[in-house]
Amino acid sequence: MNKEKKKYLKRLEGKLGQQKGKLNIRLKNKDFDGAITASKTFLEGVFEDIHVILLGQKINTKCNDLRDKFNAIKKLLRLDPYRQSDEKIKSICGALSSIVSNIEDISNVNGDRHFSEITPRKYLASFVVKTSLNLAEFLYQRLKFLYKEYHPKRINVIYEHLVKILDSPKRAFSKKSLLEDEEINSLLSNFEKDPYVIRILISRFISDFEIENYRRNDIFFAALRIFSDYLEIDKVRAIFLKCKDNNQTWPPYGHLVDFLEEIEKTKPEFINEDMKEFIKEKKI
Secondary structure, eight states: OOHHHHHHHHHHHHHHHHHHHHHHHHHHTTOHHHHHHHHHHHHHHHHHHHHHHHHSSOOOTTOOSHHHHHHHHHTTTTOOGGGOOSHHHHHHHHHHHHHHHHHHHHHHHHSTTSOOSSOOOHHHHHHHHHHHHHHHHHHHHHHHHHHHHTSHHHHHHHHHHHHHHHSSGGGGOOHHHHHHOHHHHHHHHTTTTOHHHHHHHHHHHHHHOOOOSHHHHHHHHHHHHHTGGGOOHHHHHHHHHHHTTOGGGSTTTOOHHHHHHHHHHHOGGGOOHHHHHHHHHHTO
16 A cells, blocks of 8 residues: 555544544534534545545546445445355445435435424434444445455465365365355455455466476366456466476366366357367377
């Protein structure tokens, strides 16, 4: 994290502490409509800060309400329900959007920027204040979590742990069995199967993992089965170049031909003429 982003993160941390006191004073003074409006404004500021920290720029001015601004950051924080495979995480992500939507609606009806003949009830203002503070704290911790998870040392621990898991009879598991394995799922859930981390892990296997015997060959291709849905054309070709001259990856015990044939079934455009010729030659 560069100095500029650290500054914004520190500012965000300070804002959380300051606003907690200010919003609670409004409640204590029975300024319920003001507390609701201030809560919404506070969240807007938090969303803006997160956007600047992650992208280096403010949210598009076309994002007029709280919902739009939350939508601008939730993908950056990997909080989009459609990107989640874990049903519990998916449910939490969906609930966050509902909370933001409700705060927007309550503010529009009861906030002090809008005329209302009905004074907001204390419990409603208290709900908005506490929910806004809790949501902001959650987003702040989520932001710190992502920076921690993406640290190279952390990803290296995940890589080494996966190699250790696969250095067992599990290296012979099918893709389906690997993806259903409790130990593997527990490891992947540490970073919520984030595509960014998975792509780094794929690159690590391609660049660093040495295949000097059939056991190591089994481990390498088992990892590729786990991550096969995330493979891109450049990675498939890099795998081919890594393995094509290594007789530990050829038939009858190697898996390179099987790997290429599976890719050809699912992503035929990834297979070039050299790969097709290699498959034909090694299957004879």
